[in-house]
Amino acid sequence: xxxxxxxxxxxxxxxxxxxxxxxxxxxxxxxxxxxxxxxxxxxxxxxxxxxxxxxxxxxxxxxxxxxxxxxxxxxxxxxxxxxxxxxxxxxxxxxxxxxxxx
Amino acid sequence: xxxxxxxxxxxxxxxxxxxxxxxxxxxxxxxxxxxxxxxxxxxxxxxxxxxxxxxxxxxxxxxxxxxxxxxxxxxxxxxxxxxxxxxxxxxxxxxxxxxxxxxxxxxxxxxxxxxxxxxxxxxxxxxxxxxxxxxxxxxxxxxxxxxxxxxxxxxxxxxxxxxxxxxxxxxxxxxxxx
Numbered sequence: 222x223x224x225x226x227x228x229x230x231x232x233x234x235x236x237x238x239x240x241x242x243x244x245x246x247x248x249x250x251x252x253x254x255x256x257x258x259x260x261x262x263x264x265x266x267x268x269x270x271x272x273x274x275x276x277x278x279x280x281x282x283x284x285x286x287x288x289x290x291x292x293x294x295x296x297x298x299x300x301x302x303x304x305x306x307x308x309x310x311x312x313x314x315x316x317x318x319x320x321x322x323x
Numbered sequence: 324x325x326x327x328x329x330x331x332x333x334x335x336x337x338x339x340x341x342x343x344x345x346x347x348x349x350x351x352x353x354x355x356x357x358x359x360x361x362x363x364x365x366x367x368x369x370x371x372x373x374x375x376x377x378x379x380x381x382x383x384x385x386x387x388x389x390x391x392x393x394x395x396x397x398x399x400x401x402x403x404x405x406x407x408x409x410x411x412x413x414x415x416x417x418x419x420x421x422x423x424x425x426x427x428x429x430x431x432x433x434x435x436x437x438x439x440x441x442x443x444x445x446x447x448x449x450x451x452x453x454x455x456x457x458x459x460x461x462x463x464x465x466x467x468x469x470x471x472x473x474x475x476x477x478x479x480x481x482x483x484x485x486x487x488x489x490x491x492x493x494x495x496x497x498x499x500x501x
Binding site (some may be wrong): 223224225226227228229230231232233236237238239240241242243244246247248250252253255256257259260263266267270271273274275276277278279280282283285286287289290291292293294295296297298300301302303304305307313318 | 326329330332333337340341344345347348350353356357360363364367370371373374375376377379382383387390391394395396398399401402403418420421424425429430432433436440444445446447449450452455458459460463464467468471477478479481482483484486487488489490
């Protein structure tokens with residue numbers, strides 16, 4: 222394989238996952254939490270594709286496509302929830318949205 | 324020579340990927356965060372190409388950076404300035420804990436990958452030129468992974484219906500809101 226080994230891609234994916242996790246835990250705007258979730262999903266996708274290349278097996282790429290479809294579904298539902306929250310004049314802050322807390 | 328060019332492209336793409344990732348997390352305005360995520364997805368598509376996943380790179384740009392992010396930008400525009408929640412206004416302890424937890428997660432991932440795969444990451448398998456091409460992906464999807472394909476379509480259908488249900492205001496609610 223020309224260029225970097227698969228390990229380099231895995232390091233980038235790990236750092237990207239860490240950045241995404243940091244965003245999910247640190248930010249309070251549900252929009253940015255959702256964007257950070259996308260980063261985490263894409264980091265996982267990068268590992269799947271890197272391992273697919275390493276093993277010479279297409280299954281990893283199929284898995285990554287399924288992850289993409291689930292991520293699109295998640296964004297549709299997440300944005301629907303955020304719009305519904307905004308319509309009810311709720312503050313867009315994940316710490317304030319605690320009505321379902323047990 | 325070709326090797327050097329691949330390395331340069333890899334470094335540019337990986338750097339752009341991590342830089343825009345940090346930008347997504349640190350921007351105050353969700354609009355700029357969403358724009359940074361488009362850059363992030365595009366540079367990831369370059370990395371996918373380097374891993375000979377041509378179809379996935381195209382899908383990433385079309386579906387993700389195109390369709391999904393346009394939806395995102397529409398919602399950000401619809402919500403306007405109200406969506407601008409302050410940068411982590413919580414107790415400083417929570418912020419520190421978040422940073423510590425994500426660094427711990429990062430270290431954990433690197434250690435686990437290193438322990439499990441460290442020795443086997445140098446010699447990638449030989450692949451044919453058509454590896455990751457739309458034809459091969461389509462064939463794998465419609466033969467070995469037919470069930471996953473069908474389930475994916477149901478997941479998307481359910482999500483579309485859910486989006487419509489969440490986005491519709493019933494008359495009673497409208498009175499409450501007004």
